[in-house]
Amino acid sequence: xxxxxxxxxxKVNGMLYELKVKPKALLNDVxxxxxxxxxxxxxxxxxxxxxxxxxxxxxxxxxxxxxAMQANGHEITTIEGxxxxxxxHPIQEVFIxxxxxxxxxxxxxxxxxxxxxxxxNPNPTQEEIKLAMQxxxxxxxxxxxxIEAVEIAAERMRGxx
Amino acid sequence: xxxxxxxxxxxxxEALSLLSQYKGEAKIIAGGQSMLVVMxxxxxxxxxxxxxxxxxxxxxxxxxxxxxxxxxALTTHRAIEKSPLIKKHFRALSEMERxxxxxxxxxxxxxxxxxxxxxxxxxxAPVLIALDAKLKxxxxxxxxxxxxxxxxxxxxxxxxxxxxxxxxxxxPTPRPHTGVAHEKLMVMQGDAGIVGAAVSITLKPKDGVCxxxxxxxxxxxxxxxxxxEAEKRLIGKVVNAPLLTEAGEIASAEADPPSDVHASAxxxxxxxxxxxxxxxxxxxxxxxxx
Numbered sequence: 322x323x324x325x326x327x328x329x330x331x332k333v334n335g336m337l338y339e340l341k342v343k344p345k346a347l348l349n350d351v352x353x354x355x356x357x358x359x360x361x362x363x364x365x366x367x368x369x370x371x372x373x374x375x376x377x378x379x380x381x382x383x384x385x386x387x388x389a390m391q392a393n394g395h396e397i398t399t400i401e402g403x404x405x406x407x408x409x410h411p412i413q414e415v416f417i418x419x420x421x422x423x424x425x426x427x428x429x430x431x432x433x434x435x436x437x438x439x440x441x442n443p444n445p446t447q448e449e450i451k452l453a454m455q456x457x458x459x460x461x462x463x464x465x466x467x468i469e470a471v472e473i474a475a476e477r478m479r480g481x482x
Numbered sequence: 483x484x485x486x487x488x489x490x491x492x493x494x495x496e497a498l499s500l501l502s503q504y505k506g507e508a509k510i511i512a513g514g515q516s517m518l519v520v521m522x523x524x525x526x527x528x529x530x531x532x533x534x535x536x537x538x539x540x541x542x543x544x545x546x547x548x549x550x551x552x553x554x555a556l557t558t559h560r561a562i563e564k565s566p567l568i569k570k571h572f573r574a575l576s577e578m579e580r581x582x583x584x585x586x587x588x589x590x591x592x593x594x595x596x597x598x599x600x601x602x603x604x605x606x607a608p609v610l611i612a613l614d615a616k617l618k619x620x621x622x623x624x625x626x627x628x629x630x631x632x633x634x635x636x637x638x639x640x641x642x643x644x645x646x647x648x649x650x651x652x653x654p655t656p657r658p659h660t661g662v663a664h665e666k667l668m669v670m671q672g673d674a675g676i677v678g679a680a681v682s683i684t685l686k687p688k689d690g691v692c693x694x695x696x697x698x699x700x701x702x703x704x705x706x707x708x709x710x711e712a713e714k715r716l717i718g719k720v721v722n723a724p725l726l727t728e729a730g731e732i733a734s735a736e737a738d739p740p741s742d743v744h745a746s747a748x749x750x751x752x753x754x755x756x757x758x759x760x761x762x763x764x765x766x767x768x769x770x771x772x
Contacts, residue, residue, distance in 0.1 A: 323529065324485030344488030344531065347518075367519050368587060380560075380589040386518050387590060388511070390488055391535050434586070455671060456584035 331392050333358065334402030342389050349373045349384035352399060360400035360429045371457035374430035375399050381437035381456065400429035403436065412436055412474040421470035423462040431457040435471045443479055447472065483518075484527040490536050494620060497534050497647060502622045504530045506644040511535070512556055512595030515587050520638075540594070540649060545571055551653040555594025560585065562593060572653065573768075574662035574680070578609045581664075583672050594648045597633065600640040603674040603701040607634060609664045610651065611698045611706060612680040618650040619643075627652070634705035657694075660684040661768030665761040666700070667753050676745045677702045677753045679733070679761040683716065685769045692716045697729065697762065702737040702754050709733040712758065721766050730759035 326341035333356060342351055352358045352375070361384055364372030368386040375384045376398040403410035412435050415421070422428050431454065438445060438453040445453075450471045454464055491497040501508055509528035511517055512535055520526045534540070540556035545567050553562065562568055563579035582588060582596075582605050596606050597617070607630065615630040621643060630651075633641050642648065656662065662682045666675030678700035684693045695716040700706045712733035719725055739750035 323487050325487070327488055343485065345483045345485055366522065368515060368583075371584065371586060374586055377590075381586045382590045383586045386515055386587070388488075388514065388518070388533070390490065391511075391514070391533060393490070437585075452671075453585055456586050 327390055329389055329393050331389075331394070332396040334398060344388065344390055346389045347385055348375070348387045348389045348392050348397075351389040352384060352397070358399050358401050362426055362429055364426075364430075369458070370427070370430075371434065372427050372430045374433045374457060376433055376437050379437070379440065381434050381453075398433070398436075400432060403432070410436070411477045412439070412471070415470045415474040415477065416467070419466055419470040419473060421462070421466040424460075427457050427459045431459070431467060435474065438471070439475050439478055443475060445471075445475060450475075483521050484524075486528055486531045488531050488533065490533045492536050492538075494537060494539065494647070494649060497532055497537060498620060498622045498645070500530070500532045501647065502645045508532050508644075510598070510647055512598075513558070513591035514595070515583070515591035516595070516599040516601060534647070535592075543567060547655050550655045551651075553593055553651040553653070555597075555648045555650060556592045557594075559583075559588035559591050559593060559596070563588060571655070572613070572662075574609055574613070574664050575606075575653075578605050578664045578680075581605065581666065581668070581671060583674075593651060597630075597651070598640055598642060598648055600634050600636075600638045600705075601674070602634070602637055602703065602705055603678070604706070605664065605666065605675065605678060605700065607706040608678055608680040608698040608700040609662070610653065611708060612662055612664075612682040612696045613653050613656065614682075614696065615654075616652045617648055618652065619646045620649045621646040625649075631708060637704045656682070656772075657684050659687055659693075659769055659772050661765040661770070661772060663761045663764035663768060665757045665764070667757060675701050677737075677739070677750050677757055679754065679757040681758065681761040681765040683721065683762065683765040683769045685721070685766075690720050690770070692719055692721050695729075695762075697733060697758060699733060699737055699754055699758065702739040702750055704738075704740075707737070709736040709758070711736055716762075723763070726759055726762045726766065729762055730755040730757075733758040 362372035364370035373385040508530035540554040542554040664680040666678035682696040712729045734755040741747040
């Protein structure tokens with residue numbers, strides 16, 4: 322039947338969730354409304370801004386542009402999955418200490434973008450960082466500190482911190 | 483977005499059965515990177531959505547010199563961009579993908595979905611037309627092979643029957659001394675081209691005479707379009723800078739560009755001149771070294 326909820330099984334930040342969702346629910350809707358993981362933002366809703374970026378099976382994707390059902394059986398990491406208890410992930414720590422955060426709206430998406438990049442390529446060139454960072458728009462600070470923060474975080478992560 | 487009934491077949495056959503059962507009322511979703519946007523805008527409201535993202539058998543790339551390149555319709559843009567095989571034999575395809583939207587979109591969006599969306603501003607279609615690619619379409623009653631060139635029918639309309647799906651893109655190995663290049667006008671890298679141009683030039687081995695040329699412009703008409711008069715200007719001549727400029731001018735006259743929020747028709751026409759010139763110039767340089 323049209324609109325009838327479907328069973329969805331997804332692993333988010335290591336936890337398995339089983340729930341029923343409407344076919345038209347976006348992955349972003351399910352993360353924010355059903356799982357109450359509001360760290361992932363809801364921005365433009367038309368795949369332009371990147372504020373909704375999460376990691377799906379190791380790859381950065383836009384949660385506003387994927388049906389939740391398309392993530393059935395897949396593994397998602399959101400910004401809530403990065404810190405270990407009170408210990409922030411090195412990318413989060415560097416973003417704070419380097420002054421790379423202004424209003425903060427784009428930051429969860431941007432940190433996830435950086436994480437996907439560094440997981441795949443621990444030693445990116447500045448050009449590669451810029452290419453990744455352009456997938457998340459920032460409306461206020463400009464990108465310089467953010468690019469520098471990813472460079473510093475990459476160096477720290479390579480050092481095994 | 484309107485409610486719909488959702489199916490997630492795991493094989494091509496299952497997907498085709500669903501299409502045949504719900505003829506005309508079902509719509510395929512692959513990565514959905516374009517489709518969900520038009521569904522949210524209310525331009526598209528299917529009763530049944532057939533999600534083929536899980537049909538893993540259509541995610542592949544193979545190449546051999548005789549058969550050419552075969553790309554499964556569900557191969558992601560990012561996989562094509564990063565494939566060593568594509569970089570080696572079809573560099574223009576890899577370069578085109580690098581400028582297509584953002585990494586997140588390329589990670590989930592598929593080449594087949596892009597082509598079936600039929601956006602006249604899309605990048606893969608003009609490059610694949612320049613490469614003389616063919617598409618394999620399948621339905622329960624059989625399959626047919628069509629040229630990429632004729633696949634786009636109108637804005638957001640392609641040559642697909644309601645019970646058919648695109649399963650494979652076939653790209654022949656370019657002849658020796660062929661260069662292919664794609665250029666588009668972007669405000670920001672990754673933007674849809676305000677206009678785009680893909681050019682393939684084949685030179686005769688010794689004298690630098692153009693043996694064959696394919697020039698395709700995008701977002702300069704309701705479909706990606708070959709500009710045949712511009713091609714004719716190159717074929718049989720010794721290629722040099724003034725000749726490439728002339729080809730750009732002819733292409734500009736052949737274009738039928740729209741006016742919209744991104745650019746006026748006049749501006750697009752002017753930019754077709756510039757971008758055909760650039761793409762042809764680069765294709766020519768590549769052809770000399772191939």
